[in-house]
Amino acid sequence: MRKRRSFETGHRRKFLLVIDTSQEVEAALYYAACRVQHSGGSIVMLYVIEPQDFQHWAGVRQVQLEEETAKAKALFRLFRRKLNNDGFMDIATEEVIFEGTKVEAIVKAIDEDEDLAILILGAAADSKAGPGPLVASLAAGTDAGKFPIPITIVPGELTLQEIQALA
Numbered sequence: 001m002r003k004r005r006s007f008e009t010g011h012r013r014k015f016l017l018v019i020d021t022s023q024e025v026e027a028a029l030y031y032a033a034c035r036v037q038h039s040g041g042s043i044v045m046l047y048v049i050e051p052q053d054f055q056h057w058a059g060v061r062q063v064q065l066e067e068e069t070a071k072a073k074a075l076f077r078l079f080r081r082k083l084n085n086d087g088f089m090d091i092a093t094e095e096v097i098f099e100g101t102k103v104e105a106i107v108k109a110i111d112e113d114e115d116l117a118i119l120i121l122g123a124a125a126d127s128k129a130g131p132g133p134l135v136a137s138l139a140a141g142t143d144a145g146k147f148p149i150p151i152t153i154v155p156g157e158l159t160l161q162e163i164q165a166l167a
Contacts, residue, residue: 024122
């Protein structure tokens with residue numbers, strides 16, 4: 001793991017956000033944007049291309065990568081547009097696409113960028129299904145206490161106004 005720069009004076013920290021099509025991502029996005037407005041920094045949007053079962057055919061794998069990359073770019077545009085439409089026009093964003101499992105990709109992103117200071121995750125609003133697999137694995141897993149940066153978990157059912165009041 002690289003040294004974190006979060007403690008250095010004048011450091012412009014980055015907030016890591018995992019982007020996907022789940023509903024709770026929007027709450028995490030707005031929370032990160034509010035934090036950036038209050039404390040400076042930027043948002044790093046990470047999209048993870050997870051492995052599929054049919055990887056043994058190179059042609060199929062290439063098509064899947066192209067489709068997932070196009071989906072990632074569309075989601076990046078969508079979330080930047082949401083930020084702009086809701087008054088967060090001055091928020092700097094970066095876009096990163098990694099292959100692998102979400103946990104592996106998050107750890108890789110943190111390892112490669114020493115400016116990443118906080119991971120922000122949205123928790124699923126449907127309490128029957130739990131907070132979501134990513135939140136459950138990172139926040140309550142066996143390595144939760146050893147994670148290299150703090151994790152902020154934002155309830156997915158919060159409104160923008162509630163998020164603004166909290167951040």
